[in-house]
Amino acid sequence: MKMKKAALFIAAVLLLSMTGCKKSNNSPEEVKVGELNTEENTIKVSNNTETVQHKINTAVLPQEISRITDIQMTNSGKIILTAVDSEGKIMFYNSNSDMSVLTKIEFNSDYNINDMDRNFCYTYMDDGTIYLLETVVTHNGIEFPSEDDAEFDYEEYLAASQAEYSLCRYNTKGKRDEKHIIKNASDYLQMESGAGIQNMLFVGEKILFLSGGRIYSMTMEGEIEAEINISEDENVTQLLNDSDGNVCCVVSNPEKSYICTVNTENMTLNGDMLVIPDEISGKLLKGNEAYRFFAESKSKFYGITKENTSEVLVDFVKSGLSVVYQGMINVGENFMAVEQGKLLLLTENDSEDNADTVTIKVGCLAQMIELEELAAKFNRSSSKYQIEIDSYGKNLESGNIPDEDFEKLKLDIISGKAPDILICSNAELMQNLALKGAFADLYELMESDTEINTDTLMPNIVESYDMDGSLYILPTKFSIETCVAKSKFTDIQNWTLDDMKKLYNQHKDEKDLFLSANNKIAVFLFASSFGEAFIDRKNNTCNFNSDEFKQLIEFCNEFPDVEEALELKKAPEGMPDMLVCARDYALLDLLYMDTLRDYANMKYLYYGGEELTFVGSPTNDGKGANLLGIREIAILNSCEDKKAAWNVFKTFFEADYQIYSDGMSPVTAYFEKAADLTMMNPGYFTDDGSYNTYTDKTYVDGIGDIIINPLTKEERDRLCEYVKGISKRRFESSSSYNIIREEVKACLYGNISVDEAAENIQQRMTIYLSENS
Secondary structure, eight states, rough: HHHHHHHHHHHHHHHHOOEEEOOOOOOSSSOOOOOOOOOEEBBOOOOOOOOOEEEEEOOOOOOTTEEEEEEEEEETTEEEEEOOOTOBBBBEEEEOOTTEEEEEOOOOOOOTTTTTTTEEEEEETSOEEEEEEEEEEETOOOOOSSSTTTOOOOHHHHHHHHHEEEEEEEEEEEEEEEEEOOOGGGOOOOOOOOOOEEEEEEETEEEEEEETEEEEEETTTTEEEEOOOOOOEEEEEEEOOOOOOOOOEEEEEEEEEEEEEEETTTTEEEEEEEOOOSSSSSOEEEEOOOOSEEEOOOSEEEEOOTSSSSEEEEHHHTTTTSSSEEEEEEEEEEEEEEEEEEEEEEEEOOGGGGGTTTEEEEEEEEETTTHHHHHHHHHHOOOEEEEEEEEEOOOGGGSOHHHHHHHHHHHHHHHHOOEEEEEEEEEHHHHHHHHHHBBBOHHHHHHTTTSSSSTTTTTHHHHHHHHHHOOOOEEOOOOOOEEEEETOOOOOOOOOOOHHHHHHHHHTTTOESSSOOOHHHHHHHHHHTTTTTGTTTTEEEEEETHHHHHHHHHHHHHSSSHHHHHTSSSSSTTTOOHHTTTSSSSEEEEEEEEEEEHHHHHHHSSSTTEEEEOSSSOSSSOOOEEEEEEEEEEEBBSOHHHHHHHHHHGGGSSSHHHSSSSSSOOOOHHHHHHHHHHHSSOOOEESSSEEEEOOOEEEETTTTTEEEEOOHHHHHHHHHHHHHHHOOOOOOOOOHHHHHHHHHHHHHSSOHHHHHHHHHHHHHHHHHHHHHH
């Protein structure tokens, strides 16, 4: 972890990617907001799911090209590519419409993509000349350190940064024949917010350019004449022409993004306000005769008509195009795209080619940013099966999935419109659907499969998800939740309530029990896994009326309320959380492990590098740790071709997803491989498959760098054994949490007795579990 350097690196990048606007008393021209029709029109999003599938052909690039970084089309239809060589030198190429000929454009310059202090945007003119708006940032001789340096004065480095802007013209022979320093840039642009120029347009005898959320007008000699004036809470994010040649821009504010036109005579916004829906949130491009604009989104390429309707022209997932791409343009009936440095031509697929293809619909109700990429890769490599994604919810990446999306899924299942495969982040919903018979038995499908079966999956995962001899659900990944203490205080793994009480009573005069929030309610929640310790999710039963539960409540009642707990905190005021357990002011902390490396983070960042014991939540059955499924997956019983669905299902348990996505793998081989990597410094896989490592460290103010060492072989084996022994699932259920917390709070604050609380929760949770089974 390289927090401080990473922050400065981001700041350095921002110096070249953003610019603030600066009001000047001696600005050459005062401008005002124009007549903008604020009556909102919104682009209508196409609901057509029968989009054309495209074949992808990859261009053969000249040997000197390492990768393509951008693709543009001029007003006359010329296709211009930006490329870099192996050293990062920037080059320009012209391509014909089928990518069969790439012609290098003469450009004699030393621009390098790796130079973080130089930035430019360009326009290729129809006569073959190139205009560049260049930004060069200097730092008064201060060099940015190549490695983390705790002594480096980052604030001084940023304060010393200055930008010079210039307008350059390169002739058809690639030589720069004009350079105009923009001398009055400081009247408008300020370094505090950045220094980059995003793009520019030629409008008659002047240039419009976009920088830091504002549009500026400049002469051909490089003198800024005017700045468009918009409200402070709005920023211009794009500047472009529409298909009729009108100058347009995209304006964003906290509520929406919209398109409007720009009056270039008096630099005002005007025309109709056309609101851009969330589904079309990417880059806009100039349209053609059929469309006013083209629009890129995360997974589709749209055409937007003059009637403000949209059509899906390319479905990335369906066509097998990676969502990690650098741009797309329309070329007649075809499309050209840049994907991970490669130049691609997309042509319409013949419907006869897909006659025997089986389409499997995957419904997604989870935060899963990898899904579209995984599906696109599968579709590109498979001619027999194709994945179609049905996303329940517009903003799954946020992780906040509203109840109505869950209800829509339930209605689809009841009405026979269910997907073939379901991926869901709500374990309780998946369990309830399984109990209602919605899912197919995976045991039957994996019976004759040599790749994914009960021998290749981790035994504790199979045990955890087995339901009376059937397996309806599997987690695509999983994590572990437990509680840790320094081994010098206790060596009891998976302890009981008596063990915890004994340790606390020995140290309560000088140590808190938990790292933070040592009040009545919080101690109960931490010690009971938020109440789930008393719920058997496999059988949908609970035991809140047990002596164990009542004893825990009585123990928690010894702790103060919230305000008093803050006053009684043992750690000195202002001490960072990282030091509280490390310096023995608290005994316990919760440990969430998405990877085994999280144990090392806890050990070195929060416990001073001392050995730790997995005490878990206090229980009498030795099951104090919990397993949490990450993005659980199932095949619907209503699926007509379960064999085809199984072939798609298995994709989520192959290397591409299991190695590179977050969480621990339920596949034994990948789990073990990830465990082996924790004995090395962290790193990343390169394109050639090698693994590059770096020293893992975190900078803490007042302490300096804390080094997080790799696991030893002994630690690695101990962790693996511990994880493999965990089979109790915990559900993150707000409904059951609210029931438990409400009654426990009433008890701990003296409104009801312990027995009453136990009986109330037992009755309410029994009804709740019954209704959801």
